[in-house]
Every structure is written in C-alpha cells, then in structure tokens.
Amino acid sequence: MKKYINLPRNTYFINDKINGLLFGYKQEKKHKELKINFQTKELILDLCSKATDEVITSYSRKYNISKIEIKDKIFNILNKINNCIPIKFCDFKPNVANIPISIGDLNLVFPRHASIEITDKCNIKCRFCYNNSNSNNKNFIKSPMKLLKILCDKKIKVIEITGGEPFLHPDFIKILEYCIENFEVVALITNGTNHNPLFFDLVEGKRNILVQVTIPGAKKESSYEEYIETKKNLCEDIFNKKIKFIKKLKKRDVRTRIVYIVDDPKKIDEMSNVVNFAKNIGGSSFTATLNIPNGRGKNREKSMSSEDYKKFAKHLNDLREQFPNFIENDNPEKLPVDLNKGWSCGAGSKSICITADQKLKPCVMFSSDMIHKNLELDRFENEIIDQISKFAFNTIDVPSFGTCLGCEFSDYCIGCLFRGIKKIPLKGKDKCGWYLKMTKKEKEIVERYLC
Structure with missing residues (x-):
C-alpha cells in the first residue's frame, strides 16, 4: 500500500x-x-x-x-x-x-507585526497627537475584514488596532472580534472614553489581547493642557472616563498598558506620581515615552531640550528599578543593543503600518505623506514586498551607544530609526555619528525621509 x-x-x-x-x-x-x-x-x-x-x-x-x-x-x-x-x-x-x-x-525581512489605523477620526484632541487626529477627519480604512483576512493568511502574528480612535469605526466590534479569534496577539490602542458594553463582554478574560490607554497624569488638573480646544469641565470628563475604562478592564481580567506621554519638562517630575496612580487604578503595566514629533506633536518638539531627554531616561530607569514587574522594558537604554553595532528595530521590515487612507508606511511614527503609494488588496503580498524593498530599513542599524556616544540627543534617538532620522538635520549630517557610519546606500535611503 x-x-x-x-x-x-x-x-x-x-x-x-x-x-x-x-x-x-x-x-x-x-x-x-x-x-x-x-x-x-x-x-x-x-x-x-x-x-x-x-x-x-x-x-x-x-x-x-x-x-x-x-x-x-x-x-x-x-x-x-x-x-x-x-x-x-x-x-x-x-x-x-x-x-x-x-x-x-529571501532578500527581504517579511513582516510578522502589523499596525492598522482603522480611522483617523477621534473624539478628543490631544496636543501631542502624531496623527493629527480630530473629529473633523473622515477616513475609515476600506474593506477592513478583507484586509485582516489577507494579513492572517500572510502569517502576521501580532496585529495592532489603532487610529484615530478605533471605537469610532462603524465595524469596530466586528473587526476586534475577528482579530481576537485569528491572531496570536492583539493590541488595541484607544483613548478609553468609549464604554461600549459589547466591547467589555468581548474582551473579558481574553489572554491574547492587550489594551493600551494614555493618561495625562495622576490628577484631573493634568488634563487641562493635554486636550486642546476643550473646556475644563470636558477635560475632567475625559479624564474620569479614562479612569473608569481602565478600572472596568481590570474587573474583566483584561491586560491594560497605561502610557504617559512626556512632551514637557514638567511631566518628567510627575512620573513617580503617575506610576503609582497607574498601578492603583488597575493597570497591568506602564510605560512612559517621549513625544513623537509628527502631526500636532511637531509643535511640542521644541519644548524639550537634550538635558530634558537625559533627565527623562535616568528618571525612567530609576523607576524601573523600583517597579521592575510593572514598568515595561522598552527604553533604549535597557534594550539589548550591541554597543558597537546596534540592531534593526524592524520598522518597514519585521513591522509595517497601514493607514486609514490605505497607505503603507514603515511604522506608526512616520507621517503618511512620506509614503505615496496606496495598497491594492488583490496584490497585497507583492505590494508589501515592493514597498519594503523601497523602505530598505532592514539593512540599517538603529542609533546605538556605539554610534551615538557623547551626542546630546542620544537619550532621544537610541533604539529608534524615526527619532534618529528626525534629529539628523538638527545635529547636521557632518556631525551625526549614526549618519556618518552609514554606507552610501543607507544614506540615500535615510535621506528620502529627511524633512
């Protein structure tokens, strides 16, 4: 036989x-x-x-x-x-x-992580939003279920649902349900102001989902400057809704990462209070990160000096030692970076981002106007491969101690391609150690994104 x-x-x-x-x-x-x-x-x-x-x-x-x-x-x-x-x-x-x-x-790194900005519409207006999301935006990603099925078939392991505010997409619950059922890890990035009961029932007890919520600080007063063009009573309402949202997730046994965006030196001094507050309201983990200088965040870039970056990095490391199992280890100073060589963060290679207007970009930090090609879903794999070859970031090591030692911006750039690229014009090509150590081809790639 x-x-x-x-x-x-x-x-x-x-x-x-x-x-x-x-x-x-x-x-x-x-x-x-x-x-x-x-x-x-x-x-x-x-x-x-x-x-x-x-x-x-x-x-x-x-x-x-x-x-x-x-x-x-x-x-x-x-x-x-x-x-x-x-x-x-x-x-x-x-x-x-x-x-x-x-x-x-075999000539490229195939992505296993994808971020999808399912809309650029948002019900609040954060002063540091890198996507410039607001209530007037009207883009909703086309054919989301078809796109998700293609990503699933292409063996994407980790899917990140973001926006704008994802809850505002008319098919949000359907999208999230498909992701939970079909992907190994699901991350949901939300502002935490929408309390749809169907959502809490859907995510209850699910171990493959992580919900990320940004808070302005440990007190409601911290929200007054965080949300622009918003009256104080509405700022307080936003703050209270976020806290209730996090507490509800805690009761439903859902992992929740609380994020604190540092775009002002004053916020560095508040980090200790914010960490304790995040722990007390039910967060599973916490991370503090520097402002992304895109969208409205571009206006916040000058608020921080190189000394502020150093102070932020030191303070975060000190807090990490106090709360080793609570504060996530994503600060470049603690990443496993080869001091002499560096590594690739995966932007535009291991990881991709698809925008609400159906464009492909290396990661969420890059503005969509840097990428001019819309995706054709029927040619999705070829589109990805074509674009990754144009990104070509898989050949470039991120800024590391080995290339950036002594630079005043090292605490800002290390571990991130985007941040490094943003600081090259400010530092000057002839003085940026990271840029100077690139090959001619790598410099040509990076210069496409200098602005």
Missing part, C-alpha cells in the same frame, strides 16, 4: 532574509515554526505529492545512497519535524489545502 504524508491544514514556508527558510503551521491562533534548509523543503513537497516508497527510490538514485540509508535519513528528518508540526501518514494524496503555501522573499 502506498503511503503519503498528511500535514495539518495551514502549513506554510516563510522565506526571510534574517531567519532564512521557516516551516510552520497555525494551530488556532498560535504559530509553530522551525528553521529548515531547502533540501528539507523539497523533501516535504515531494512527500506531499508522491508516495514515500517513490521518494525513497528517487532520492536513493539522486544521492547515490542505498534505499535503507536514505529511508533512515528521511524518517529522521520527519521525526524532527514531527516534534513541532504533527505529521500523519495516509493511503491517498493529500488535499491541496494541506500542501504548504510559500510566502516572503
């Missing part, structure tokens, strides 16, 4: 510049993957279309090895694969759906 291997559905090969060739499959929301070589890929595909005895005979001739020896080698490989991906044998050729698909490009 002829025997064929029968793989589970949703098996795939990913071609990736950094990881090489990966063989994996998706079980419910989880991805299981192992690194293989091209001979193993060829073997897997042969065993899907030919009986095992045919493959053994063919490989015995091809490699001039006895059938017994080649059989042992083949089954040794299959046993190793079986430790990660279940393999069964059957008496018939497998269904086409069980034959692994192949995605990616």
